[in-house]
Amino acid sequence: MAQFYRTFFPLLLLTMLAIASLAQSPADKPVSGTFEQVRFEQFAQTIEAQTAYRFFFNPAEVDSLVVTLNVENQPVRSVLQQLFNGTKYQYAIDNQLRVYITIDRVIRTELPIAFFRGGLPGSSTDSTLNDYLSQQQKKRPEPEAKVYEIGKRTSPIRPGRSTLSGYVRNVASGEPIVGAAVYVENPRIGTVSDPFGFYSVTLPRGKHDLKIRSIGLKDTRRRIIVYSDDRFDIEMEDDVIALKEVVIEAEKDKNISGLQMGQERIDIKSIKQVPTALGEADILRVIQTLPGVKTVGESSTGLNVRGGATDQNLILYNDATIYNSSHLFGFFSAFNPDMIKSAELYKSAMPAKFGGRLSSVLDVQTRDGNKKKLVGSGGIGLLTGRLTLEGPILKDKTSFIVGIRSTYSDWLLHQLQNESFQKSQAQFYDLNLHITHDMNERNTFYLTGYASRDKFRLNSDTAYAYQNKTVTLKWKHVITNKLYSVFTGTYSGYTYSVSSDKNPVNAYDLGFGIHQTQVKADFNFFPTNQHTVDFGVSATYYKLHPGTFQPKGEASLIVPDIVADEQGLENALYIGDRFDLSPRLSISGGLRYSLYTYLGARSVYNYVPGQPKTVGNIRDTVAYTNNQPISTYQGPEYRLSLRYALSGTASVKASFNRTRQYIQMLSNTTVISPTDIWKLSDPNIKPQIGDQYAVGLYKNNRTNTIELSVEAYYKTMQNRLDYRGGASLILNHHIETDVINAEGLAYGVEFLVKKTTGKLNGWLSYTYARTLLRTTSTGNSETINQGNYYPSSFDKPHDVTLISNYKINRRFSLSFNFTYSTGRPITLPVSKYYLDGAARLLYSERNQYRIPDYYRADVAMNIEGNHKVKKLAHSSWTVSVYNLLGRHNAYSVYFKSENGVIKSYQLSIFGNPIPSVTYNFRF
């Protein structure tokens, strides 16, 4: 037999070579043609029509390949070279002019030289062969080609359905992938991975082609045979696409098919594209560009979501509440961009598992560290520097990510010649640590620690400092394929201090602190594909130190003043179910019941009923002992939403939700300031209750690249607080005498056009929204504007925002932002009078005028380093100009009596274009 081969094959080879030499001339016939966004099949047909070449390929492999080429009288070989160079596609041409298109591996059209002479297969003279042979060892078994058996094999396959569940992870870093679509096409059944990357889907038993898609990752599929319930983990690869043009397809119709409304998910990629004032990617700035989210002023990171106040947002950082989300007067947000995976904002239809704030939930999640290897990243900007390290502790099991960010503004201030700058001080840092441990298939542990500190003094003797600290410990336990549980314990602490030591007689230290501890258990249950049930319990304990005022130094005559500590316990129980009644109609219902108790020890003032709460109307004081319940508030919170699909690309959604809030921030300045205090609901200050009705219409174009949506909402808020003129809130032992009960009303409509893929992406939104307040007390001293509705200080009816990014090529991208909004309401002086020798102003009723309209344009350019896979560090530059037009946007308007003459001024935070450069790196 061997003898046969030895003689026959050389003969065959010789014959083939002869034919090849004969056929040489037509092969070189040049081709011409212009291909603009042409499918590969069409391209092949064109070439075939012009030449004798014939193409062989698997249509499934080239379905995403689009040809854009312009050739004129070029040989086919060079055309193919141009088309495929640098891509995963390989081509081979045999001597019969057959072109074979394959992925990764070149088809050998000839046997290697000396193949039959027992020559060494690994001989270095034939590199193609070496590649070919060695690739088989290098390459992991191709998961897409393999057939996986799910569950214990039975023969025959039993009828019915089984559930498979598991994690979707990134193959390179081991990080979970959130929001990956896992589905089969026939019948159409699918699900989306949750924030842990966990999915659970119930399929009819039998053979399936399971498809998995997620933005930024290579689409993949698994051939499976489902026998019974089992666990099935899926790994996905990063989409390091290098083709001239490839259309990425993912589950982009979430807008239409998802039940959630008033929800915005922002991943770090879009966060990094948006230009900011000081060049650093800032999650809160991007959130502020979304429809329905407003902010009072330029340097404020406070969010006003659909007419809500800045304290009505539950800002979670890996489940722990962040009480002050800004750094350095609000120029930076508290979140280090390198640590963040994504942020989700719920403006309406808040899921039942969230509670405790009226207007919105901003759920910020950190990345899990790389489970495979140690990598790092960082950046240096004009004011800040940051460094992040991540890697495995136990390979594939435990990983960590640690990040530090700090400013050197303090050092910069001292370099300045200006004396007042040298006397100033401004510094902050934040530290992050996140550890993930996969103990086994069923148990995963997460630990997050966060600490931040700010300190500043602006050419004065008063120094301010504040800090946030949070710790989260989370245990995820998969009970069955259809049920998993998450147990979470969190601690959030926020403290601030103000001190002055210029005059020893008056030197003081003023302190405030809030400590929140929470434990909760959440369960997710997937009984059938039609239902997704979640339920859980939580308990939150608050301890507030509302104010301590202490002498500083021995000469100080300050009398210590300590406002008694406050304690409260908030318990909640919830259940929610998402029910797909039909492919067209889904309902999600939830019920949350919260129970809040205000606890002693504390003395509580009782006021004469029906009279304004003033010091003069205090009737008596009741003292409560430690942990004695003082007052209890409780009530159900309803969450309901439904979706009806009008077609494959359009749907209507509606929702109603009620929320309750037992802790509020008190501030009589318009922006969040470092001296704002938080106050628990007590017998005199009732919890806030909010109701929101929302309806929306969603439409995608056919390819799901452009999303259109319109949402309208109507919202009422009970027990809002406003302040008496000149209220004093710090060190106030009876804050109820300085606040006024008000009710809020907000309504609006939000239009959004969004393009998520392609060279040009971004969004354009327009919002019309009103937010009004009305005092509810009847007492004369407790009404504002005679008890009529008046605009709240963040009522900005018109708002237009454009966020756009254009990728010039793989290395350069340009971003452009534009935002316009109506000026916020202010109270202006209407007349003047002379008192004690100077001109004074008489102000109008509250918020009856507006500052000039706001508009601003920003531009940024991202420059990526080269794309060599192996090099020391990957780097990128961000060059941006904030407020490109240099417009003096009024932050506030004020009137001042100067030497007896009244002058009016407007203050702008940024009066010039602010350029900045940031260098980012990864290693």
Add this chain to the structure above:
Amino acid sequence: MKKLSDSHISLFLSLYFLSLLTGCVDPYRPPEITSPNSYLVVNGFFDSAPGATTTISLSRTQNLADPKLPTAETKAVVTIEMPNKTAYTLKEGTSGAYTLTGVMPVVGETYRLHIKTKGQDYYSDYVPVVPTPPIDSISWRAENDGLQINVNTHDPTNNTHYYRWDFASTWEYYTLYNSLLEIKNTQIVDRLQSVFRCWGSDNSTNIITTSTNRLSQDVVSQFPLLHIPSTSIKLGVKYSIMVRQIGLTQAGFEYYDQLARITQNVGSIFDPQPTQITGNIHSATTASDLVLGFFRVGTVDSKRLFISRSQLPFGWNTYTGLGGCTMDTLSKKDVLDMKPAIISYDELTKMYFTTSEDCADCRTRGGVITKPDFWK
């Protein structure tokens, strides 16, 4: 390549920080605002010092753009009343001033103001008599490249707790050239009254208050009243300040404190929102008919301080604004044509030494040539 010098870096940083931190302030032209109403404004207090005359002045609010002086409220009936129906009627003087002499309020009693004007009745709350403790001292020191003036006081009875101050500054200054001649009716004549030395003055416009409520003793130590830059003309020769101290009730303090907050500190990032502030005087019938001002009963204590140039640090230079002054020698005809300020006459050359008005007449910078009575 040369390293960037420190000053370059510093300049760049300064510019960057300036644009970041200081923001910018522009004049703002508000929309046309006119108040629909003109409200009653009450100035003055019931003076409890022995033999003092109490003056209550009534006027009206004006539109912001109104350049005129406020209109006086005449033909009003102003009385000070006690809860026991005792009433003292004030006598109307000129331009809305109503006075009362010979009545001394009694410590421990309460009084209210009653105004009847244009058919409307206005009442203040009943207020107690608050005597003002004396000023212990007005102290000063060189600080922050200027003169810092502070006030010290205490109430041994620990009763006052709330203080307000206002002050009047007076300063002596000279112009550059002593003008001996002047032009009168196209004649050059000897100047009878020298315009070489003047006294300028101004009053505090800010509301200055403090509270000792958080201290264990009623002591005000080194409370800053004002800061004068070292280059100010006020410190060129001799400076004097008259500080008036007023003890307040808590309500009075809150009123002035709010008034100060909304008229002086608004506009910066962390300042409170302005609100409509009214004092302790109200309309008897219509709540929306506002009355502005605060009625109080008590005394005022005052103290004067002098500071001479020789007491101030040696290195301080006064910016006189007279650096550009030049002397010119002119004939009589030119003098009468051009009408400059004349310094003196040169017998030899028959020419006049002249200069510009600003350089020879101190009154051009707002002062008066009459020496104040208290000057020493």
